[in-house]
Amino acid sequence: MSGPISARLLPRTVTITGGRAAVGGVDLATLADEFGTPLYVYDEHELRERCREYRAGFPDGVHYAAKAFLCGAMARLVVEEGLDIDVASGGELHVVRHAGVDASRVVVHGNNKSDDELRIAATAGVKAVVVDSHDELDRLARPEVVGDGRLRVLIRVNPGVEAHTHEYLATGAVDSKFGFPIATGDAMRAVERVAEMRQLEFGGLHCHIGSQIFRREGFDAALDALASLTAQIEVALGLEVDELDLGGGLGIAYTEADDAPPIAQHAAWVHEAFGAAVTNAGVRHRPRVTTEPGRSIAAPAGITLYRVGTIKTIPGVRTYVSVDGGLADNPRPALYGARYEAFVATRADADRDQLVTIAGKHCEQGDLLIRDAEVPGDLAIGDVLAVPATGAYGHSMASNYNQLPRPAVVFVSDGSARVVVRRETLADLVGREV
Numbered sequence: 280m281s282g283p284i285s286a287r288l289l290p291r292t293v294t295i296t297g298g299r300a301a302v303g304g305v306d307l308a309t310l311a312d313e314f315g316t317p318l319y320v321y322d323e324h325e326l327r328e329r330c331r332e333y334r335a336g337f338p339d340g341v342h343y344a345a346k347a348f349l350c351g352a353m354a355r356l357v358v359e360e361g362l363d364i365d366v367a368s369g370g371e372l373h374v375v376r377h378a379g380v381d382a383s384r385v386v387v388h389g390n391n392k393s394d395d396e397l398r399i400a401a402t403a404g405v406k407a408v409v410v411d412s413h414d415e416l417d418r419l420a421r422p423e424v425v426g427d428g429r430l431r432v433l434i435r436v437n438p439g440v441e442a443h444t445h446e447y448l449a450t451g452a453v454d455s456k457f458g459f460p461i462a463t464g465d466a467m468r469a470v471e472r473v474a475e476m477r478q479l480e481f482g483g484l485h486c487h488i489g490s491q492i493f494r495r496e497g498f499d500a501a502l503d504a505l506a507s508l509t510a511q512i513e514v515a516l517g518l519e520v521d522e523l524d525l526g527g528g529l530g531i532a533y534t535e536a537d538d539a540p541p542i543a544q545h546a547a548w549v550h551e552a553f554g555a556a557v558t559n560a561g562v563r564h565r566p567r568v569t570t571e572p573g574r575s576i577a578a579p580a581g582i583t584l585y586r587v588g589t590i591k592t593i594p595g596v597r598t599y600v601s602v603d604g605g606l607a608d609n610p611r612p613a614l615y616g617a618r619y620e621a622f623v624a625t626r627a628d629a630d631r632d633q634l635v636t637i638a639g640k641h642c643e644q645g646d647l648l649i650r651d652a653e654v655p656g657d658l659a660i661g662d663v664l665a666v667p668a669t670g671a672y673g674h675s676m677a678s679n680y681n682q683l684p685r686p687a688v689v690f691v692s693d694g695s696a697r698v699v700v701r702r703e704t705l706a707d708l709v710g711r712e713v
């Protein structure tokens with residue numbers, strides 16, 4: 280049946296010696312022994328290289344979408360690599376600032392920002408707030424929210440674009456809770472309102488059409504829509520648009536079946552489409568084009584390690600291999616039907632000639648990490664199973680379901696490993712009780 284895991288799905292520092300896989304020069308099974316399982320392992324080199332590819336591809340600016348994976352170490356890493364950070368809540372803003380990142384490097388998102396979130400962002404001096412609704416403009420108009428300063432804002436528009444991805448991940452179609460629709464004239468009206476508000480500086484336009492996108496058509500269509508609106512703003516309002524932020528959304532390969540374009544290819548397509556779009560639309564002042572990737576920076580750098588605890592064969596039906604994590608550390612399979620592949624950390628070069636279903640340990644039949652996973656025929660209790668491409672929307676979406684303590688996060692680099700988020704303890708589970 281199937282051969283070993285493809286190198287294409289692994290961080291670039293992975294080496295396999297005598298069947299044992301190492302990442303960042305550190306043996307995966309040894310990490311599992313030392314730090315316990317489940318364990319989120321990140322290849323720091325892979326994270327940095329991806330940031331650098333984005334910086335090279337989008338010299339006008341890159342904002343890392345913190346929601347994909349956030350902790351202090353990650354916030355500092357992306358800022359060291361020259362990226363700014365986008366946050367989608369007061370909590371994310373707090374974690375980023377707690378890491379020592381200056382607010383001037385932070386862009387604030389959200390379709391329902393509270394007065395407090397807006398006030399804290401404005402007082403801290405964030406780089407920009409991306410405005411999502413007329414109600415938000417009403418809030419920003421209140422003197423106690425922005426104060427005496429001047430807040431730079433982008434207008435999030437809904438370009439009415441279908442992004443060819445999972446329904447829950449598509450955010451740019453007309454029927455969406457995000458942004459001001461262009462089609463209804465609301466986007467134009469929002470820019471007009473910003474121009475009338477002394478406490479706001481109009482910085483430009485933003486859109487985010489969805490996530491895990493492989494094809495360029497959606498981005499091309501979004502750029503066309505943004506360029507048309509830009510030209511309209513120039514003519515009707517006499518305003519220049521400084522920045523077009525294209526959002527994130529570039530897909531990554533979770534399995535051998537996924538064909539995701541490299542970052543450099545995506546960047547080349549965007550610049551080509553952007554050039555054509557501003558020319559066609561007759562834009563006079565060419566805006567800067569920026570992007571805010573999350574998944575495509577964090578996901579490919581992360582590997583989650585589990586230990587196999589129970590193997591149950593139902594003859595003629597299937598074999599369930601249960602591991603010591605699941606739904607709580609990675610809700611994506613249950614939430615989106617997301618697919619992954621797996622390999623055994625100590626036999627990473629083995630053919631995967633047995634079909635099993637890898638299940639979590641939660642009390643839900645839907646707690647299946649990988650339905651029909653290919654694993655080596657000799658998979659046994661005690662083996663460390665590694666699931667690559669789990670660096671995004673795993674740790675950040677983790678819960679304490681069934682009161683499982685959340686796993687630790689370990690960064691590996693140049694032969695050494697450091698814990699950047701410790702494993703939760705049983706005491707943490709009751710720590711908020713009063």
Ligand SMILES: *Cc1c(COP(=O)(O)O)cnc(C)c1O
Binds near residue numbers: 388526
């Ligand atoms: C989630 C999100 C992103 C990042 O999306 P990815 O698919 O992870 O790249 C960027 N911008 C906004 C506004 C988002 O909501």
